[in-house]
Amino acid sequence: MVRRNPERRRALLDAAIDVLAEEGARGLTFRAVDSRAGVPVGTASNYFTDRAQLLLQAGAHVHVRLTPTEEFMEGFVGGAPSREQTRVGMQDLLRRVKSDRNGYLALLELRLEANRHPGIREELTRTIRDTLEDNVRLHLEGGFPGDRSTVITLYLAMTGLFVEHLTLPDVLGDDDVRALVDRMIDTIVPPG
Template sequence: MRKNDQRRNALLDAAIEVLAKEGARGLTFRAVDAEAGTPVGTATNYFANRDDLLMQIAERVYQRWMPDEATWAAAKAGPQDRAKVVELMRETVGRVAGFRSGYLAMLELRLESTRRPELRAVLTERVRADVDANVAYHVERGLPGDAISVKLLMLALNWLIVETLTLPELFAPEEVDELVVKAVERSLAAT
């Protein structure tokens, strides 16, 4: 396998686009090469097989979803109150939904994982780590709410993102914002 990380990431980014546009059936090494603008056969030099490609796509999506340093700094600034939770959730929904092809590719990967136990194991581990990290961050920062509040917010906002990406006319932007605010308010109300 080749070790050029820049080329590997470019191929993974192309694979994300193919998966989002064409679904799992359309994800071939040839399609990845075409999307990346690389010679036919390039992707086969970087990924052992299709399963390897699928698992690396999942990790690449999460890499691209990670907040940058400025976002982390803004999250830590100011009072750690309900308004901060709303701010964090708005930012998260915007950042994740802003990488439309990544989210759609992840949905395709989740469907594919129902047929591929190894992929399911990788995704389960990765999503569990994400849930745990979000809960730990919330608790460590002293934000209002508890672990259940964080998990409920993640579940609600993940589906809100699905709706905005797959049915973009369903909710106007101001409705999306209101739903984020209400999801925070209601998930924190019981704590």
């Protein structure tokens, strides 16, 4: 039976994200999620029909957790479309990823799991592609400098930075990650 308590479902998905980030996809079991969420054994299996569904819903929930706030987006789209406003957006993205390290690490783990499971790959590809296309649309319709390739290049640079910073932070050493984002913006986004 699928349960309908949205708060409990969210707690289970948050627990699944933490398990993915800390133990990897192989450690993601219903029992591990129940334990992490502090609920009775068997609770997760009442909410998710199988492990694949749990993975897919955890992946969708990661994107919810990493979404900018409505308040930020109102200010962002209300600002002048410029390289500086793009910098504001990327610095906020960096802040969100750093503040939800487990969320992004879980997303990386889901990417690896998607490589082994076509159904998960299809769904995760669709989610990531749709998010990227939304970003391209927002950039172009908002009149920001650059074109589609600007957004894609910035996306690839930022995801590479996140992987490095969150998984092997000593590779970058003492480099200020915020300053690296600024340099990427200056290199990738045209001035006006």
